[in-house]
Amino acid sequence: MDILNSILTFIDYNFYISLFATIPEHVDTDTDTSLVLSSILLSLVIIYFASKLGGEICARIDLPPVLGELVGGVTIGISILGLLVFPEGMNTANNSLIMRFLQFSADVTPENIQTIFNSQGEIISILSELGVIILLFEIGLESNLKELISVGPQSVMVAIVGVVAPFVLGTLGLTYLFHVDIIPSIFAGAALTATSIGITAKVLAELGHLSSQEGQIIIGAAVLDDILGIIVLAVVASLIKTGQVEIFNIAYLSLSAAIFLIGAIFIGRLLHPVYVKLVNKMKTRGQLLLISLCFAFVLSYIAQIIHLETILGSFAAGLVLAETEKRKELQDVIAPISDIFVPIFFVCVGAKTDLSVLNPTDPNNREGLILAGFLILVAIIGKIISGFTIIGQPELNKLAIGVGMIPRGEVGLVFVGVGSASGILSKPIEASIIVMVIFTTFLAPLLLRSILKEPFLATQKQKIT
Incomplete structure (x- = not known):
């Protein structure tokens, strides 16, 4: 996404900044931070599993493993399973199975889960860029x-x-x-x-x-x-x-x-x-x-x-x-x-x-x-x-x-x-x-x-x- 950051200098749109809202005053920051970490760890487990499974399948049928990683991403993404979803476009925490599981298991409020969803998407995107x-x-x-x-x-x-x-x-x-x-x-x-x-x-x-x-x-x-x-x-x-x-x-x-x-x-x-x-x-x-x-x-x-x-x-x-x-x-x-x-x-x-x-x-x-x-x-x-x-x-x-x-x-x-x-x-x-x-x-x-x-x-x- 580094090209996008550069080009926004020229076109002067603020949507990318407003995508990640400030944490509301009533949110428990310590709890919120620990749940963000939990969501990232779950995301990484799913990412690595999808990449290895897809890569192994493609390698065994004589296809480039990178194709398997892409297919694995599609499978866990917004198109099929909805496990790894990013806060882009009209996507919300309700579109992510990870967020719904987190909300169910940790009893998180809808306001908090949306903040966690935004933070998780931003951090995973940064790891992707890295x-x-x-x-x-x-x-x-x-x-x-x-x-x-x-x-x-x-x-x-x-x-x-x-x-x-x-x-x-x-x-x-x-x-x-x-x-x-x-x-x-x-x-x-x-x-x-x-x-x-x-x-x-x-x-x-x-x-x-x-x-x-x-x-x-x-x-x-x-x-x-x-x-x-x-x-x-x-x-x-x-x-x-x-x-x-x-x-x-x-x-x-x-x-x-x-x-x-x-x-x-x-x-x-x-x-x-x-x-x-x-x-x-x-x-x-x-x-x-x-x-x-x-x-x-x-x-x-x-x-x-x-x-x-x-x-x-x-x-x-x-x-x-x-x-x-x-x-x-x-x-x-x-x-x-x-x-x-x-x-x-x-x-x-x-x-x-x-x-x-x-x-x-x-x-x-x-x-x-x-x-x-x-x-x-x-x-x-x-x-x-x-x-x-x-x-x-x-x-x-x-x-x-x-x-x-x-x-x-x-x-x-x-x-x-x-x-x-x-x-x-x-x-x-x-x-x-x-x-x-x-x-x-x-x-x-x-x-x-x-x-x-x-x-x-x-x-x-x-x-x-």
Whole structure:
């Protein structure tokens, strides 16, 4: 949700702040705090159970485990069981089985249970964000900065085409084929530009293709896509608010993104000797892990305050530390931390997915489903053609590169949140964007599994032998 926090600076809406109300005077604060903790512990038990069950099932039928985590999230979320529900939209404590169980077992008043529900949702969302920060830090550690630089031109081309093609096709198609007003069309087209780097990176890692040339191009392009997505969202947000594009905001975001990434990598490389020396001199347990996480969190904080994504900071930190002699040791110690926090992110993405918009028997959904069919087609084609913009290099799996850019995931949901808050989107348009996000998020892991059948490392060993 860090993109949303950044963009709200431009569009000046207060709904996100008012979502979490102050605790009423008559509430017993000590009791309320203990019950919030209880609800979080119950939520984590359910999240871990759903992630492991879903992941194990998918692993045993030769599907990416991350898909199982997403499905597990959908199962326990608002769409099916209603165990893990977040205070977004019209959801209240009554929609959450955890809250109803807590109210029944602890005899909590309706006023208190709503406060607990709001607090629980906020804290779980923060843990989810921490999960994706750690995921991108781990992905940075597994990436190779020199290889990323070597595939830089290809990544830039893939990212630009992957943003421009779906945006233009989506906007023009909605305007001229479906006669949607221009500003909602532009917004829907902008939502098509997103790429979920977290989902794609996890799938590539599970398939053993993260260090392949295709994997490095996808990761580089996805990082650039995040930056371009922030800029596009800022432009559309200012267009919604003022009716005109604020050039200063575009220039500021573009410049700050370039300075941040280049500066973080350059300064980080200069500090390599200091980092290694500090870790080696410390005698307490966990020094490598904590010093490294501090570095990642500082870069994430800097990225956040200059209106970029926190994950760009953690990814840059991983890239920098991957060039030190502590890389392998750090990968080993970060893995258990990743196992704790990363599943929260993927399960929460699934839990926030509302499948009710897919119900064709509801007349209110039918127009949205028709529009969604068009958006899904554009979302897939627009990203796939980006992989084929790389000229030459016939050895590259260009289809895999394009497919790797397809999932919209949590990034697409942020677009929906901003559009919904602005009031610019009609119900059919909003539903169509949600359906597009759902479909692309679940489709990409399946397609990548079928396209990238053989792990990259295994292929390299066969070539050597």
